[in-house]
Amino acid sequence: MTAGVLDLPIPRESLSRRFSDALFRRQGLLLTLLLVPPLLWLGIVYVGSLIALLLQSFFSIDEFSGTIVREFTLKTYAELLQPANLDVILRTVVMAAAVTLASAILAFPVAYYAARYAYGRMKAAFYLAIMMPLWSSYLVKVYAWKLLLAKEGAVAWAADRIGAMPMIDGLLSAPLIGGPSLSVSYIGQFLVFIYLWLPFMILPIQAALERVPGSLVEASADLGASPNQTFCTVVLPLAMPGVAAGSIFTFSLTLGDYILPQIIGPSTLLLGQAVYVLQGTAGNIPLAAAFAVVPIMVMAVYLLAAKRLGAFDAF
Amino acid sequence: MTSGAPLMSVHTRPQDTVAAQSLAPAHGCAVRFQDVARHFGAVRAVDGLDFDIRAGEFFSMLGPSGSGKTTCLRLIAGFEQPDAGTISIFGEPVAGVPPYRRAVNTVFQDYALFPHLNVLDNVTYGLRIRGMGRAERERLGREALALVKLVGFEARRPQQLSGGQRQRVALARALVNRPKVLLLDEPLGALDLKLREEMQVELKALQRSLGLTFIFVTHDQGEALSMSDRVAVFNAGRIVQVGTPEEIYERPQARFVAEFVGGSNVLGPDVAARFGGPSRLVSLRPEAIAVRPAGYTVEPGRLHADGTCIEVQYQGAMRRVIVDCEGVRLCALVPASDVRDLRPGEPSRLFWSPYAMHAMEDER
Numbered sequence: 001m002t003a004g005v006l007d008l009p010i011p012r013e014s015l016s017r018r019f020s021d022a023l024f025r026r027q028g029l030l031l032t033l034l035l036v037p038p039l040l041w042l043g044i045v046y047v048g049s050l051i052a053l054l055l056q057s058f059f060s061i062d063e064f065s066g067t068i069v070r071e072f073t074l075k076t077y078a079e080l081l082q083p084a085n086l087d088v089i090l091r092t093v094v095m096a097a098a099v100t101l102a103s104a105i106l107a108f109p110v111a112y113y114a115a116r117y118a119y120g121r122m123k124a125a126f127y128l129a130i131m132m133p134l135w136s137s138y139l140v141k142v143y144a145w146k147l148l149l150a151k152e153g154a155v156a157w158a159a160d161r162i163g164a165m166p167m168i169d170g171l172l173s174a175p176l177i178g179g180p181s182l183s184v185s186y187i188g189q190f191l192v193f194i195y196l197w198l199p200f201m202i203l204p205i206q207a208a209l210e211r212v213p214g215s216l217v218e219a220s221a222d223l224g225a226s227p228n229q230t231f232c233t234v235v236l237p238l239a240m241p242g243v244a245a246g247s248i249f250t251f252s253l254t255l256g257d258y259i260l261p262q263i264i265g266p267s268t269l270l271l272g273q274a275v276y277v278l279q280g281t282a283g284n285i286p287l288a289a290a291f292a293v294v295p296i297m298v299m300a301v302y303l304l305a306a307k308r309l310g311a312f313d314a315f
Numbered sequence: 316m317t318s319g320a321p322l323m324s325v326h327t328r329p330q331d332t333v334a335a336q337s338l339a340p341a342h343g344c345a346v347r348f349q350d351v352a353r354h355f356g357a358v359r360a361v362d363g364l365d366f367d368i369r370a371g372e373f374f375s376m377l378g379p380s381g382s383g384k385t386t387c388l389r390l391i392a393g394f395e396q397p398d399a400g401t402i403s404i405f406g407e408p409v410a411g412v413p414p415y416r417r418a419v420n421t422v423f424q425d426y427a428l429f430p431h432l433n434v435l436d437n438v439t440y441g442l443r444i445r446g447m448g449r450a451e452r453e454r455l456g457r458e459a460l461a462l463v464k465l466v467g468f469e470a471r472r473p474q475q476l477s478g479g480q481r482q483r484v485a486l487a488r489a490l491v492n493r494p495k496v497l498l499l500d501e502p503l504g505a506l507d508l509k510l511r512e513e514m515q516v517e518l519k520a521l522q523r524s525l526g527l528t529f530i531f532v533t534h535d536q537g538e539a540l541s542m543s544d545r546v547a548v549f550n551a552g553r554i555v556q557v558g559t560p561e562e563i564y565e566r567p568q569a570r571f572v573a574e575f576v577g578g579s580n581v582l583g584p585d586v587a588a589r590f591g592g593p594s595r596l597v598s599l600r601p602e603a604i605a606v607r608p609a610g611y612t613v614e615p616g617r618l619h620a621d622g623t624c625i626e627v628q629y630q631g632a633m634r635r636v637i638v639d640c641e642g643v644r645l646c647a648l649v650p651a652s653d654v655r656d657l658r659p660g661e662p663s664r665l666f667w668s669p670y671a672m673h674a675m676e677d678e679r
Contacts, residue, residue, distance in 0.1 A: 233444075
């Protein structure tokens with residue numbers, strides 16, 4: 001088995017070495033062994049349940065008995081398009097878009113600093129600061145924010161101390177997005193969504209920016225571009241794949257979340273809550289399924305648009 | 316972008332073709348360094364630099380890695396600011412002038428082509444930034460591509476090009492802006508030997524026909540000597556010698572220059588005297604030494620030394636012979652036919668003309 005000519009001791013012939021030999025000669029076998037378990041998982045558990053969900057959305061519910069009628073119909077989708085339900089969808093998509101946009105704007109400078117200027121300890125500190133919120137429980141964070149944003153909470157207290165209370169009151173008196181306090185308004189909901197998903201935006205942007213060689217920025221300046229022009233024509237286009245990846249996270253996570261809007265924000269439902277309520281207390285599985293199809297469609301449209309706009313061209 | 320800045324004037328001057336640049340070069344000084352220093356922490360990247368680069372010349376900065384030549388280039392481009400001293404470009408001090416306001420363009424070592432733009436958009440990037448219309452800039456871009464022999468590659472992405480082609484795109488992208496000074500940072504480093512030699516010829520021809528000032532950074536002494544009008548040899552952040560290739564090669568002023576440019580034998584004053592030369596620090600070029608078998612009768616007027624052959628290196632038509640002469644190792648570069656039968660360990664006699672021993676500045 002040994003083709004070497006060196007006068008070194010030959011490793012003991014073991015079962016694992018023979019196994020390695022077999023895999024070395026048959027690369028296809030290795031690939032099969034590595035891919036079958038995840039493919040089974042993805043194929044059956046994930047895609048399978050998605051198809052089941054899709055099928056459910058084409059069933060309907062008997063209005064008198066409340067049982068599911070297992071016959072193909074578009075009745076459920078017609079129900080989905082009723083104004084009250086469209087409201088839920090619209091509200092959620094607007095919230096997700098706003099959260100995504102704000103996250104991208106907030107994340108970019110942070111990611112840019114980390115990718116271009118942070119080295120050694122600063123970089124470690126950066127990763128720690130970004131990742132640490134992800135280590136603690138989601139529920140703990142959301143409840144903590146509820147307390148912080150409450151009428152008598154820390155935010156209001158601090159604002160009162162520095163005399164910024166009129167500003168918060170002004171914000172809260174705004175139509176639609178306002179409310180009696182931050183914790184029961186869309187503004188509060190928006191803030192906490194950003195807090196939760198920001199790391200998912202920062203990390204992909206940072207990864208994309210790290211792959212932009214510093215010499216490209218210098219070359220741009222060398223060719224006469226001001227920092228502003230360099231940012232718009234070189235840095236941003238090359239970071240777009242990262243922004244797109246990050247926005248997939250922030251957008252889809254906001255579209256599907258059903259816990260945060262229960263705890264923070266007004267009593268009106270977001271999409272995730274609608275699914276939760278419909279499949280639980282209301283027992284309307286077909287409509288819940290139809291609602292669950294919406295984020296999939298929205299994401300598909302979003303990704304197609306991003307591709308059209310050239311967000312992935314840098315690859 | 317304020318186009319009224321004086322340094323930008325060359326870019327906004329209406330001109331029809333890239334070749335129109337071949338106006339006679341403005342006489343005088345393109346770049347002047349006056350006592351310039353740049354430190355990174357405790358590291359003196361460059362220190363006490365004081366030299367002129369003439370307008371229209373091909374000026375090379377030669378030195379080993381870490382000798383400060385690239386820092387020097389970056390100081391001219393504006394990517395670095397000096398900690399002391401003054402740099403002037405065409406008579407104007409450029410302290411505090413950012414790179415995008417300097418009338419110089421750079422060909423980067425890694426080419427730094429924009430991966431999200433095709434070849435033509437890469438080349439016309441500088442013109443687009445200056446607000447030139449699409450038709451006009453694409454015409455100039457195509458001309459620049461023709462200049463570097465890349466017609467037909469306009470729509471390719473940089474990733475689809477070979478190293479040599481990328482290098483040409485980088486060159487066209489810089490030249491299309493008609494810089495007063497073109498900075499080249501080891502642009503041929505990543506190319507294979509044949510391509511490198513071709514590009515050397517083309518670069519030199521281009522520089523001659525455009526009449527531009529080229530500042531060329533390299534660690535390859537052959538490259539520097541074959542292309543340059545003048546060469547500055549860098550070591551440890553300082554310039555050791557500035558001169559024409561002939562001066563640098565034939566009359567080195569310091570041990571570093573003699574050794575780095577062509578691997579000369581450097582003999583201390585006592586050794587030089589023992590071999591019959593002046594009692595000075597002396598450079599003796601390998602190709603000035605002839606190798607013969609021991610006992611060979613040397614013609615009168617020649618100097619000689621006897622020693623033991625240590626190594627005969629194959630170098631194609633030539634052989635590099637290393638001989639130990641009583642503890643002094645001499646390297647000779649001789650025709651293969653001279654040493655056909657020479658084997659390591661055999662005695663041999665070296666001889667050379669006394670004029671081949673070039674006295675240098677003594678070391679402190």
